[in-house]
Structure formats: C-alpha cells, structure tokens
Ligand SMILES: C[C@@H](N)C(=O)N[C@H](C)C(=O)O
C-alpha cells in the first residue's frame with residue numbers, strides 16, 4: 433500500500449511539476465503543512481497592487497531549497513512553532529514591475545506603511561529591492577516564524593517588507609524578545625544551509641543554491 437501511494441505521489445507529482453523548469457517544485461509537495469501568504473499575489477505589499485507574474489498563492493522553490501526548508505519546519509514543529517512564507521521564487525517580470533513602480537515618484541500610496549523613512553527614489557539604491565533579485569534564482573525565501581497554536585507571527589520588531597533600519601538584522605533599537613526571535617530564525621535557517629541578508633531579517637538564500645547565475649522568468653501559477 434505504501435509503495436502504491438509513493439508511486440502515485442511520484443507519478444502525479446511529476447505531472448504537476450511538468451510546467452516547472454527542471455529542478456523546481458511546488459513547495460507543498462515537500463512541505464504539505466507550510467503556511468504560505470504570497471504578498472505579491474495580493475494588494476498587501478509595498479506597491480499596493482498584485483504584482484505581475486504572480487497568478488496564484490503557490491510557493492515555488494528549487495527542490496534543494498524546499499528540502500532544506502522542510503528540515504527547518506520539522507525542527508520548529510518539535511517546539512510547537514512553524515514557518516510562514518511571504519515570497520520564494522519571484523519571476524523577473526515581477527522585479528520589472530517593481531522597477532517601473534519605483535520610477536513613478538508620485539505613487540507613494542504605501543509609503544507610511546512600508547518605507548516611511550526611506551525616500552522612494554532610494555529603495556533600490558539602498559538595496560531594499562534588487563533589480564536582479566536572488567529570488568528569481570529560486571532558492572531565496574522571505575519568511576517568518578508563527579506560533580503553532582495561534583498561527584500568529586512571532587514579534588520580529590518590524591513587519592515584513594518594512595524597508596528601513598528597524599528591519600536590519602542587528603538593529604539595536606528592539607526589545608530582547610524581538611532580538612531573540614530574530615536570532616532563532618537566523619540560527620535555525622543557518623543550521624539548514626541558508627544565509628541571511630543583513631538588511632532584512634526575513635530574507636534568506638540557500639548557500640549551495642543550484643542556479644547561482646540564472647534569473648528565471650516563468651510565472652507563478
Ligand atoms: C523586496 C524584498 N522583499 C526583497 O526581497 N528584497 C531583496 C533585496 C530583493 O529584492 O532581492
């Protein structure tokens with residue numbers, strides 16, 4: 433029976449993955465209980481609109497990144513915590529949408545929420561958003577930790593995609609609990625092969641990423 437289930441999983445898994453480039457998976461195939469809220473598929477992001485290239489709330493990652501992330505999730509579940517992912521593979525089309533949005537300096541509808549202290553014209557310059565993003569290589573993830581019972585995110589001292597010093601990993605103006613939560617995320621991700629981006633506590637890249645030179649541009653659907 434077990435063999436039969438495995439056969440079905442591999443067979444249908446391969447059909448589902450057929451639209452994805454070799455080496456990519458839907459993260460739920462590897463981590464079925466992963467919480468995913470792709471912010472760029474929604475209006476709850478720094479642009480205030482759904483971002484081009486995102487057609488579904490489906491997390492796509494390289495298979496290597498998904499397997500490593502599963503180990504993080506398993507370890508967190510042992511202490512009644514879980515991961516919540518806000519972004520993973522990001523098509524270049526989406527990055528191009530950010531670039532076009534950034535040129536319109538009059539559109540600051542989400543400034544007070546996401547970048548109150550950084551001039552819009554500096555968001556790329558100060559490296560809060562990249563014109564060629566690691567996300568497009570498929571092994572970079574934006575995520576936080578949530579409570580296993582309530583589903584509430586741990587307090588990280590600043591919200592996801594808050595661009596500014598308060599989101600720098602080593603920012604000193606946060607409480608000890610917030611520092612401890614950031615360190616927990618950073619250390620458990622490091623243990624399973626991910627390095628953190630010092631300006632964003634939520635942004636991690638698999639150190640041995642399989643496509644270090646390739647920026648993909650297939651849609652998220
Ligand atoms: C936009 C933000 N979530 C992010 O991922 N920033 C980094 C620098 C990127 O765009 O790759």
Ligand SMILES: [Zn+2]
Nearest residue numbers: 573574635636
């Ligand atoms: Zn990121």
